[in-house]
Amino acid sequence: xxxxxxxxxxxxxMTEGKLAKWLKKSGDxxxxxxxxxxxxxxxxxxxxxxxxxxxxxQILVPEGTEKVSVNQPIAVLLxxxxxxxxxxxxxxxxxxxxxxxxxSAGVPKAAAPQPASxxxxKxxxxxxxKxSGQRxxxxxxxxxxxxxxxxxxxxxxxxxxxxxxxxADVDQAVSGGGARKSAPASKAATPVADxxxxxxxxxxxxxxxxxxxxxxxxxxxxxHFYLTIDCVIDEIVKVRKELAETGVKVSVNDFVVKxxxxxLRKVPQANATWTDEAIRLYExxxxxxxxxxxxxxxxxxxxxxxxxxxxxxxxxxKDLAARAKAKKLKLEEFQGGGFSISNLGMYGxxxxxxxxxxxxxxxxxxxxxxxxxxxxxxxxxxxxxMTCTLSCDHRVVDGAVGAxxxxxxxxxxxxxxxxxx
Amino acid sequence: MTDTQFDLIVVGxxxxxxxxxxxxxxxxxxxxLVEKENLGGICLNWGCIPTKALLRxxxxxxxxxxxxxxxxxxxNIAFDIEAVIKRSRGVAAQLNAGVKHxxxxxxxxVFDGHAKLAGKGKLNVTKDGKPVxxxxxxxxxxxxxxxARELPGLEADGNLVWNYRHAMVPKTFPKTLLVIxxxxxxxxxASFYQTLGCKVTVVEVLDRIVPVEDAEISTLAHKQFxxxxxxxxxxxxxxxxxxxxxxxxxTVEQNGKAEEFTFERVISAVGIVGNVENIGLEGxxxxxxxxxxIAGPYCETGEPGIYAIGDLTGxxxxxxxxxxxxxxxxxxxxxxxxxxxxxxxxPGCTYCHPQIASVGLTEQAAKDKGYQVKVGRYxxxxxxxxxxxxxxxxxxxxxxxxKTGELLGAHMVGAEVTELIQGYAIAKTLETTEQELMHxxxxxxxxxxxxxxxxxxxxGQAINM
Numbered sequence: 001x002x003x004x005x006x007x008x009x010x011x012x013x014m015t016e017g018k019l020a021k022w023l024k025k026s027g028d029x030x031x032x033x034x035x036x037x038x039x040x041x042x043x044x045x046x047x048x049x050x051x052x053x054x055x056x057x058q059i060l061v062p063e064g065t066e067k068v069s070v071n072q073p074i075a076v077l078l079x080x081x082x083x084x085x086x087x088x089x090x091x092x093x094x095x096x097x098x099x100x101x102x103x104s105a106g107v108p109k110a111a112a113p114q115p116a117s118x119x120x121x122k123x124x125x126x127x128x129x130k131x132s133g134q135r136x137x138x139x140x141x142x143x144x145x146x147x148x149x150x151x152x153x154x155x156x157x158x159x160x161x162x163x164x165x166x167x168a169d170v171d172q173a174v175s176g177g178g179a180r181k182s183a184p185a186s187k188a189a190t191p192v193a194d195x196x197x198x199x200x201x202x203x204x205x206x207x208x209x210x211x212x213x214x215x216x217x218x219x220x221x222x223x224h225f226y227l228t229i230d231c232v233i234d235e236i237v238k239v240r241k242e243l244a245e246t247g248v249k250v251s252v253n254d255f256v257v258k259x260x261x262x263x264l265r266k267v268p269q270a271n272a273t274w275t276d277e278a279i280r281l282y283e284x285x286x287x288x289x290x291x292x293x294x295x296x297x298x299x300x301x302x303x304x305x306x307x308x309x310x311x312x313x314x315x316x317x318k319d320l321a322a323r324a325k326a327k328k329l330k331l332e333e334f335q336g337g338g339f340s341i342s343n344l345g346m347y348g349x350x351x352x353x354x355x356x357x358x359x360x361x362x363x364x365x366x367x368x369x370x371x372x373x374x375x376x377x378x379x380x381x382x383x384x385x386m387t388c389t390l391s392c393d394h395r396v397v398d399g400a401v402g403a404x405x406x407x408x409x410x411x412x413x414x415x416x417x418x419x420x421x
Numbered sequence: 422m423t424d425t426q427f428d429l430i431v432v433g434x435x436x437x438x439x440x441x442x443x444x445x446x447x448x449x450x451x452x453x454l455v456e457k458e459n460l461g462g463i464c465l466n467w468g469c470i471p472t473k474a475l476l477r478x479x480x481x482x483x484x485x486x487x488x489x490x491x492x493x494x495x496x497n498i499a500f501d502i503e504a505v506i507k508r509s510r511g512v513a514a515q516l517n518a519g520v521k522h523x524x525x526x527x528x529x530x531v532f533d534g535h536a537k538l539a540g541k542g543k544l545n546v547t548k549d550g551k552p553v554x555x556x557x558x559x560x561x562x563x564x565x566x567x568x569a570r571e572l573p574g575l576e577a578d579g580n581l582v583w584n585y586r587h588a589m590v591p592k593t594f595p596k597t598l599l600v601i602x603x604x605x606x607x608x609x610x611a612s613f614y615q616t617l618g619c620k621v622t623v624v625e626v627l628d629r630i631v632p633v634e635d636a637e638i639s640t641l642a643h644k645q646f647x648x649x650x651x652x653x654x655x656x657x658x659x660x661x662x663x664x665x666x667x668x669x670x671x672t673v674e675q676n677g678k679a680e681e682f683t684f685e686r687v688i689s690a691v692g693i694v695g696n697v698e699n700i701g702l703e704g705x706x707x708x709x710x711x712x713x714x715i716a717g718p719y720c721e722t723g724e725p726g727i728y729a730i731g732d733l734t735g736x737x738x739x740x741x742x743x744x745x746x747x748x749x750x751x752x753x754x755x756x757x758x759x760x761x762x763x764x765x766x767x768p769g770c771t772y773c774h775p776q777i778a779s780v781g782l783t784e785q786a787a788k789d790k791g792y793q794v795k796v797g798r799y800x801x802x803x804x805x806x807x808x809x810x811x812x813x814x815x816x817x818x819x820x821x822x823x824k825t826g827e828l829l830g831a832h833m834v835g836a837e838v839t840e841l842i843q844g845y846a847i848a849k850t851l852e853t854t855e856q857e858l859m860h861x862x863x864x865x866x867x868x869x870x871x872x873x874x875x876x877x878x879x880x881g882q883a884i885n886m
Binding site for chain 1: 824826827853856
């Protein structure tokens with residue numbers, strides 16, 4: 001069977017591109033790895049390599065053609081002993097777009113929520129372009145281990161024959177090793193100047209590398225903007241005291257989690273993921289809570305936070321945080337989530353802005369609650385105030401939507417009794 | 422005038438060495454090979470191949486005795502030991518000539534002599550103490566192999582006490598024989614002599630014979646050998662050998678009790694030692710441990726530009742391991758990116774009757790490594806082809822990782838299993854899970870169907886059992 005050469009997806013977000021130039025012509029012998037064409041996207045011109053060996057048959061899309069859809073057949077590759085005639089039927093029927101979904105890194109079609117935590121091993125980076133379709137070559141055992149560990153094979157570098165992914169590659173990816181494909185931008189290691197200062201080198205852990213890659217991707221590809229609001233938390237201080245007297249210990253952060261969860265019910269656009277085709281609004285309210293560990297940041301998830309009481313949330317956060325520090329979290333406990341909270345209040349930080357945790361679109365940075373002078377009814381008064389900053393992905397959340405969320409959040413946090421409703 | 426400068430020189434012409442030379446030549450290196458005795462090494466001249474010829478004789482002889490079972494008549498069944506040996510030597514000679522031809526065809530310059538390292542990139546070759554050539558090379562691969570281990574008191578003398586080499590060319594056929602050691606070499610000779618009618622006793626220091634194999638396989642083989650009349654003493658030690666005029670009195674200690682037995686001949690098969698002497702390792706950074714050279718994943722030694730492969734290095738000491746290392750090593754030298762050797766992918770074959778073959782981890786080893794295992798078993802007695810062949814004794818056992826479906830190991834005992842094991846070796850290399858093995862269509866009627874059923878059995882799905 002002749003092989004259809006399909007328009008490759010050269011980035012996770014690419015849907016179409018220009019076939020700039022054919023570097024081989026019909027009848028040329030093609031070896032795996034040969035550069036056969038140049039493809040132009042809105043960002044760059046990239047070389048397209050052949051995956052299979054054979055002879056280039058009919059060219060279906062002439063060079064210079066614009067807006068060629070990803071996965072549209074652009075040429076036919078004849079295998080040994082095949083004639084051009086055999087290629088005709090395949091060429092006549094363009095592959096439907098759904099046939100080979102581009103393995104776009106962060107947004108597979110599956111309805112399952114995407115990993116949101118920093119060290120999630122799922123692809124943070126775009127897979128290297130593959131010439132004909134997006135088939136990932138992996139051994140059955142590698143596939144099984146990857147499925148067990150929740151790893152996207154598109155993010156794993158194959159070290160086997162012809163780049164086949166083998167067990168060792170997946171094992172390395174699971175343990176956070178260097179087998180993952182890196183984004184084209186980060187491929188070349190940045191040379192770091194050495195001015196002769198004495199230093200000690202601390203090798204990057206797998207977790208550190210994942211944090212670096214994901215946050216770099218987030219900060220460079222997500223159009224961030226920030227909204228800041230002050231919340232008077234006198235009521236929370238009061239309620240906490242009352243609860244403490246009855247022996248129930250609840251932290252301010254537990255109120256924040258609960259308030260966010262209820263606010264997300266009102267403003268579901270903040271509990272979402274951007275894909276090229278659609279905005280995915282999550283039906284559950286799962287909140288990722290950033291926890292600092294000696295290895296780095298991890299974000300365990302309080303699932304269905306909107307449906308849980310304060311005491312339940314409090315107990316869950318405590319448990320997750322303790323296990324996060326002991327590195328005992330299960331994969332599903334930190335992969336997923338639709339919204340993140342990062343709280344540096346315990347360090348006395350007044351306010352800060354956080355980086356969105358993809359594929360989520362919002363993260364709330366919570367500062368320390370402290371007594372401050374406020375103006376109330378024309379007079380200066382003292383109140384406990386907590387400053388919160390919401391970082392938003394503007395592709396999904398516009399300024400007004402972000403503001404609506406913060407307003408809803410503030411109303412809840414200033415009147416905790418409403419959280420009972 | 423022969424050229425003396427090469428890209429690569431290989432020391433030793435066994436299955437590791439000559440393979441390295443051919444691969445290097447294929448990759449465009451100017452290659453030389455130094456061999457002091459026979460091209461093809463022990464394997465081809467004094468090991469794997471000639472013993473297979475002997476064991477084939479034993480097999481045919483055994484079948485002739487079973488002629489009646491197959492509806493045949495055969496009277497006066499006998500053998501001529503000289504003719505048996507002649508055939509075995511003829512097979513070796515044919516293959517030795519084949520290797521000579523391969524060297525020529527691949528333009529490998531062969532030096533007849535003993536090579537010794539003489540400084541960086543230099544080798545001196547001598548023959549009978551006289552200099553033959555002083556060679557230089559960018560890279561050197563040492564493939565000097567190994568020889569039989571000699572234990573004090575059990576040294577081979579070639580007359581009464583034999584090593585494998587003597588055992589291959591006996592002047593007379595003994596009526597009684599003691600085999601010390603039940604590894605592959607010991608048990609193959611035990612099986613050969615036993616089948617031809619010699620009364621064989623095997624002494625093994627460990628608690629079971631063929632101790633590297635799965636315990637279940639050892640047990641089944643043990644029973645078969647005993648049925649054939651072989652005497653097997655495990656957890657036993659030969660304390661001393663008294664060499665008499667025409668026989669040997671052996672003191673064997675078992676369960677703290679020493680007993681004397683007399684045998685016409687003794688085969689000492691207590692392992693091998695690497696040929697590390699007199700090849701100029703002294704003064705280099707090459708490390709030797711327990712008579713074997715320490716080599717890295719790409720066969721590199723501590724000395725830049727010098728590599729070591731095969732029996733000279735660590736276990737398993739098998740020809741096919743040497744040949745595979747040869748390719749890895751040469752491709753690495755050539756700047757290619759070979760995968761290092763995966764020891765768990767190396768099949769092991771023992772050609773006794775019944776045959777034994779295995780690859781990967783034994784059930785116990787897998788458990789010791791912390792795997793949760795699924796174990797499949799399928800007996801020869803339930804296989805149609807085995808019954809038709811009249812070979813109903815045997816077992817195919819498979820060990821899977823319950824979590825991932827990885828085939829951790831496969832262990833077989835019975836007819837032709839040495840020809841079957843490659844199927845599981847391919848499965849391991851391709852990293853199949855139980856699913857692909859289940860979905861593979863095995864032809865009927867064949868012995869290989871048992872390989873399928875064993876996999877099915879591991880998951881409670883065996884059809885014909």
